[in-house]
Amino acid sequence: MRTSIIWFKTDLRLYDNETLYRAQEQSDEIIPVYCLDDAHFIKTEFGFQKTGTYRAKFLLACLLDLDKRLRNIGSGLIVVKGKPEEEIPKIAKAYNAQRVYAKKEVAYEEKKAAEKVEKALWEIKCSLEVYSTSTLYHAQDLPFPINEIPDIFTNFRKQVESDSFIRPVFPSPAHLDSPPIPDLVLPLLGDLGLEDAKVDKRQAMDFKGGESEAVLRMQQYFFERKAISSYKQTRNGMIGDLYSTKFSPYLSAGCLSPRGIYHQLKIYEEQYGANDSTYWLVFELMWRDYFRFMMKKYHNRFFQQNGIKSKDHHIASHNQELLETWINGKTGDDFVDANMLELKLSGYMSNRGRQNVASYLVHDLNLDWRYGAAYFEQQLVDYDVCSNWGNWAYQAGVGNDPRGKRKFNTQKQAEEYDSEGKYRKLWLKKR
Template identity: 45%
Template sequence: MLNMPRVKSRPVGGRAICDGCLPPRRAAAEHSEECGRMAWTLRRDIDRETWKHNGHGKNTVTRKQWACSWPPSTPPVLMLSSRGSKFFSSGGSHLLASGGMHKPGVGVRQMQVMASKDGIGQKKGRQGSGTAVMWFRNDLRVSDNEALLRAWQTSSAVLPVYCLDPRVFSTTYHFGFPKTGELRAQFILESVADLRKNLQKRGLDLVIRVGKPEEIVPNLAQAVGAHTVFGHKETTSEETGVEGRLKGRLAKVEVSSEIPGKSVRNPQLDLVWGGTLYHIDDLPFTPNELPDVYTQFRKGCETKSKIRPAIKMPQQMGPLPDSLEKTGGCGPLPVLADVGLTPREQSPLGVMPFVGGETAGLARLQDYFWAKDKVREYKETRNGMLGADYSTKFSPWLAHGCITPRIICDELRKYEAERVANQSTYWVLFELLWRDYFRFLSIKYGNSIFYLGGPRNVKGLRWSQDKLLFEAWRDGKTGYPLIDANMKELAATGFMSNRGRQIVCSFLVRDMGLDWRLGAEWFETCLLDYDPCSNYGNWTYGAGVGNDPREDRYFSIPKQAQTYDPDGEYVAHWLPQLKNLPKAARHYPKDAYLRPVVPLRFGQPPRNQPSSGQGRGQGHGRGRKPAFRRN
């Protein structure tokens, strides 16, 4: 996450507009029905920056206007502001949808031919010319990669690019923790190395640079004469800030045009939706209508939407552009020293090794589903804390886009057809849908997910920022073995079970009374599977300031220990000093262990500090920076 100011406008939609609501400068659109779905064929570009949604006021879009489905390839996003509606292509200046806007290197008629029921035309093959740039970020894979497929389809050469952005390795917004710890940084570099290998197998390579994408990518695009930069759309402000600046820089780049009668042109930015189980265009509601209760969201998706299959990618996707040498070549694989970090090995106490990359992610999928057949009992084991296979542990690869929820879903359907379909196989999708939910919520609520008061702007709670208490929690020295074991696992491996995350969150907020953002930012530092939407969504939920008005959960440490670690095996694994104690005493070691730093309590955190939170719509960035102080 990069430290960008809060954007006043917020994206609230990704659905289509109907005939009666077309912008003034759009020519007529025609409906064509294919396999029971609606596809749009658009004939001219739109001035997406100025048109107002006709006849519906400045800031309102009715349900009726969203009735028609936009092609599921590039979701348009509506920005609502005081100046009225704006329509833009996911941060890009050129809407490139299946059967959509004219694409450099591809004629309008060719675009119509490329349309398919899946909106991506993967069966139509390559029909473009010129060079396209594929900008990789949190989509470090070749499989099920729509942006990469589009780059290939609309060009005769593709230049894949990855920028190791130093800002990702700076410090967190409020408390100055390392934004990315050594273990996640190593996972990212492993993923980049694996991506290069997989691209090479398909006739491509990966250009790697250290620096800001908005500075590097335009220079590369100019050097190779690219007509378009493709990538995947992000939703949180630091990432969308990069998108906006990249778009602005590309607008100043001039390259020789391949379109007859046009001498120069600007490379376009086309950012497509990806990385979720349900495509944003297939939701039964717009993001601004997203239910504030997960169950309502889940039921709506399950009854009214369909999960798309993973995209099949071509086996050969080359060549690279002939002008590659003008860019300085592909460059070496980065190392941690490039971003000021020192390598650190995962602890041997870790329950399994986490190796970054698509290859390792797909191998874990095959191992968990087929080799070990563990998915059939997932629902019964998912709350475990010790062992490699009590849960899928797909999350690190999902967070960095090494695999996608759709890849998992396709494999799950195959498993259900060949072996068994039960509550456990369903529950894998149930949990993946939580991940979708938090991502869509980040569109609805914007930067308020980072504020102390959360999306609901909860006021009146007082939070402590006691440095000594936080350090005891961070270092696993609270005097409560269940808390300490989980925190030591996190620091040593970059992973913690879902059950453990809920327990340590509740303890920090409810028992210690600490500012929940301390915990969220420390998780941001440590987690291999960190992504801003899931991390801050879960922390606001656990702190009782999230979007769900019913959030106020307390996890009793004794009850959690008795239920999920009755013999103390987990705590003894991470706290060796407890191994020789009787099993019944491992969670209650008394004088054999540290003295508890706080007593356990129920209810709200102690209100011994004034609130420093900001409500939604106030302040900038992620809210006011608090002082990190000792009480």
């Protein structure tokens, strides 16, 4: 009996999940497992929770949905809490599993955690098999090795578009052979050291976790509302659920894969036509790929204040009082404050808002950009380690921006993107 564990992480889906596909292909029995890593629920060196309330609630909903989808095909999800290097081998021993299948990691802490699990598994004669499941373009299909990827996105994009290809998707399994899986038991937010937060009715969208909700959102945005056909014109909006795809939380948790989105986009284009807007979604997915490949190239340098730049880069000092004015929307800059209040009270912010508040923290307040990145890590429902730290380094002038420091004139931005002041009125008014 070939018994294997599939260790779900940020790939909480059945469709286009190579890890799941290979596990089923090479095993007689599958035990699906998710580990709530204790390290994800601590305070970071910057004083913030590594996982805040909004993302934790979203994650728990994703796990509940994944369990339901697995039980529909004869399996189920075991959720454990603790250190993965202890919990995963413990389950492997209990079920006499010979292999553990998991997604491949590229970020520093995630790689270290996987290495600890692999070492612990070897001690019980169990192997760890990993697969890349998070990108549109597979790393093996790039026209250059990882250490030679261009440090300028445009150069990367042009070469990849001309010399690479997007692989087909993996189908969802129709059935999984599993031993009896116990009923799902999920912790409460309090068990994770978090407090619940009230839902703010001003939020751009009520993000409900899970692959089922992700598929519904994609169906609505593409085929019901046909909003993708005007995406390039609306993507800098700031109010409501249709100015952008709102796929990012589902991508970050792995409820959707970039290739899954691309596949549906191609179906949409066949029915309703391709244009600049449909291309722009692929363009944005390539940016997401790029930050992941950059993290793979530069390892932990994206978490240092100098980023991937030289050591003589200006080092900003920390000022807790100024940082808290930024966090609490009390800087006196109404555009920045409105965006920061949206983030604080909903766990989300538009792309336009993110660029402006990051620029303000770095260039107007002259603070260490890593505190901003760490606060986003705590707050964002769609936090993705590569995109978050890559974008913050970019904005701080220590990442992949060829122009160096890029300072936003926030009042000019407000006039352009919130000309009637509707967004600012929405978030600055008293509840």
